[in-house]
Amino acid sequence: MKRIYIVAFLMLLCTMADAQIMAKLKEIGMENIRCVQTPETTTVAFENNVYRGTYTGIGKAVTACLDGIPGGNLQMVVLENRIPRLYIDMPDSLVHAYKKGDIGLAQVYQRMRISVDTDNAMKVLEKSEKPENTSAWKVDVVIYPDLFLENNTFDELYTYAINLNPAVEMALWKGAKATAQVILPIATNLTGEMKRVRPGIITISQDVRLKHNLFGRLTVGNFTDNxxxxxxxxxxxxxxxxxEVGAQMGVTGFSAVTADEGWYIGTKMRVNASVTASYYEPHTNLQFDLSANRYVFGDYGIRGDCTRHFGEYAIGLFGIYTSGEINGGFHFAIPLPGKKWNRKGFFRVKPADYFAWTYSMVAHGKYIDEQMGKSYYTRPDENRSGGFYQPDYIRYFLIKEAKKAQSKSIK
Known part of the structure; x- marks a missing residue:
């Protein structure tokens, strides 16, 4: 009889702790929260759609879980559109030392394990109830700034176009997302389509995660670059x-808004493909990318990128060699104002998290005339800072932010 009472008491404690952790995560705006608790281990999944930047949201969630957990091992799964991206593991000794006050957050971040492998933790979470504070069917209207700048004429220093591109974005079922964007011209010295209100990225995408760190995405719709x-x-x-290694293939036709026909969609389809390899060097926070490509208009080439991550800022250089022609330039992604955007209900209006821009060195000659090196984006928020779930990067800047906060509190 005593054993029955002990088991019942432990189950009651687990239920209370489970509710406390989920309440803590809800309090800071996390979504798609799931939790499974045993007397030894707490396993929780969450998704950050409130805080700008991957490591900021993860840091807030780690603190909330440490405050809500009574003790034991802590396992966390970081989600993106309900697809698991990262696994974080903190043993009982680490949790106990933090709650006792022997160590601070910087030491927790330094010692906790961060991995891309989420398979075992997701098996545990299969026993959980339905996710709480789900992101499904919630609508965001996101305002994206857009700048086009090119030196390709002799009578003007630069041709330019400044646009505001609001996009309606909605999470659908697990891994699925709908996007509908319109391009609103603000100022330009170009003619034709660049002066017209026109469709931007209008897509439905489906992300999947398979076992052993395999990820896939299928996107259908209207992309950038016509x-x-x-x-x-x-x-x-x-x-x-x-x-990281990957491959992608696209089949696309021409899409443009014309004065005569309105939204014109061509019937000739073109195939593009690429094979990519990436490496992140943790000591310098440098990301190296190399790809072999068949570009949109049939030319074959290679591209190399080197990107330096400065917290939420990413600045890089690139070079392209295709069909005997060489191009290069730089790209960057910088955070826009607003570190936190709460959701109230199912509708939210917010600016983009980042402004991303790429400048190409070559803007005339054969490279431009034959449209070499042409590619496109399938999402309006594609950049090298947003959604960057790299364990070393996240750990480094979590520790840096924790030490900065600690030094401020001492002063």
Whole structure:
């Protein structure tokens, strides 16, 4: 009889702790929260759609869980559109030392394990109830700034176009997302389509995660650079997230708004494809990318990128060699104002998290005339800072932010 009472008491404690952790995560705005608790281990999944930047949201969630857990091991799964991206593991000794006050957050971040491998934790979470504070069917209206700048004429220093591109974005079922964007011209010295209100990225995408760190995405719709069609991408990441290999293939046609025909969609389809490899060097926060490509208009080439991550800022250089022609330039992603955007109900209006821009060195000659090196984006928020789930990067900047906060509190 005593054993029955003890088991019942432990189950009651687990239920209370489970509710407390979920309440803590809800309090800071986390979504798609799931929790499974045993006397030894707490396993929780969450998704950050409130805080700008991956490591900021993870840091808030780690603190909330440590405050809500009574003790034991802590396992966390970081989600993106309900797809698991990262696994975080803190043993009982680490949790106990933090709650006792022997160590601070910087030491927790330093000692906790971060991995891309989420398979075992997700098996545990299969026993959980339905996710709480779900992101499904919630609507965001996101305002994206857009700048086009090119030196390709002799009578003007630069041709330019400044646009505001609001997009309606909605999470659908697990891994699925709908996007509908319109391009609103603000100022330009160009003519034709660049002066017209026109459709931007209008897509439905489906992300999947398979076992052993395999990720896939299928996107169908209207893309950037006047392309419409479908693209399939797949990639594999190592457990530590430093190395990544992938491939993608797209089949697209021409899409543009004309004065005579309105929204014109061409019938000729073109195939593009690429094979990519990436490596993240943790000591310098440098990301190296190399790809072999068949570009949209049939030319074959290679591209190399080197990107330096400064917290939420990413600045990089690139070079392209295709069909005997060389191009290069730089790209960057910088955070826009607003570190936190709460959701109230099912509708939210917010600016984009980042402004991303790429400048190409070559803007005339054969490279431009034959449209070499042409590619496109399938999402309006594609950049090298947003959604960057690299374990070393996240750990480094979590520790840096924790030490900064600690030094401020001492002063």
């Amino acid at each position: 392309r419409i069609g479908a693209q399939l991408a797949i990639k594999y990441r190592t457990d530590n997230g430093r190395a």
